[in-house]
Amino acid sequence: GDSVTQMQGQVTLSEDDFLFINCTYSTTWYPTLFWYVQYPGEGPQLLLKVTTANNKGISRGFEATYDKRTTSFHLQKASVQESDSAVYYCVLGDMGYKLTFGTGTSLLVDP
Amino acid sequence: EAAVTQSPRNKVAVTGGKVTLSCNQTNNHNNMYWYRQDTGHGLRLIHYSYGAGSTEKGDIPDGYKASRPSQENFSLILELATPSQTSVYFCASGETGQIYEQYFGPGTRLTVL
Numbered sequence: 001g002d003s004v005t006q007m008q009g010q011v012t013l014s015e016d017d018f019l020f021i022n023c024t025y026s027t028t029w030y031p032t033l034f035w036y037v038q039y040p041g042e043g044p045q046l047l048l049k050v051t052t053a054n055n056k057g058i059s060r061g062f063e064a065t066y067d068k069r070t071t072s073f074h075l076q077k078a079s080v081q082e083s084d085s086a087v088y089y090c091v092l093g094d095m096g097y098k099l100t101f102g103t104g105t106s107l108l109v110d111p
Numbered sequence: 112e113a114a115v116t117q118s119p120r121n122k123v124a125v126t127g128g129k130v131t132l133s134c135n136q137t138n139n140h141n142n143m144y145w146y147r148q149d150t151g152h153g154l155r156l157i158h159y160s161y162g163a164g165s166t167e168k169g170d171i172p173d174g175y176k177a178s179r180p181s182q183e184n185f186s187l188i189l190e191l192a193t194p195s196q197t198s199v200y201f202c203a204s205g206e207t208g209q210i211y212e213q214y215f216g217p218g219t220r221l222t223v224l
Contacts, residue, residue, distance in 0.1 A: 045214075099154075
């Protein structure tokens with residue numbers, strides 16, 4: 001079945017640092033990939049999505065690109081702020097409108 | 112404002128008791144989902160529905176039932192709650208054709224003693 005792997009469980013940065021979170025996926029179908037973000041006390045919300053048609057997504061200063069050759073999908077931001085502290089999930093969508101979530105990467109940004 | 116709401120927000124139950132978690136959405140979406148969130152597992156799909164009257168098993172359905180009596184409401188039922196079902200449960204809604212974006216509720220924290 002579909003699977004998503006996030007190896008970085010926790011990342012701690014200072015404001016204005018560069019953020020890079022990597023994710024790998026496995027699927028037998030053409031993937032649609034997402035990054036969801038979850039702020040404390042809230043449900044996850046869509047940050048951005050990437051399809052095989054465009055290979056890249058940009059939203060709120062975050063950029064995600066996917067590499068079909070290595071089946072990787074990473075999230076980056078040039079300069080993080082304290083308000084970016086949250087849990088980031090790499091997510092794979094299937095044809096049945098279901099989502100498969102990774103285990104999440106908790107980002108803490110020190111002011 | 113379109114939203115997904117869940118009730119209760121917190122629940123303490125006893126082992127062997129029956130628990131019902133409720134979800135209401137005003138997005139007029141066809142699809143609704145129940146997930147549980149546990150450290151080290153992310154979110155895992157329990158049950159989902161494509162519309163009123165339909166329920167489908169997700170990846171971890173054992174020990175759970177679901178009910179979709181209307182477009183707006185989707186319930187998750189634990190007939191015989193166990194401590195292993197202690198978790199945070201999220202409901203979500205999504206529209207067929209809007210490529211896979213799901214809108215999540217605020218979650219219900221369930222503790223089974």
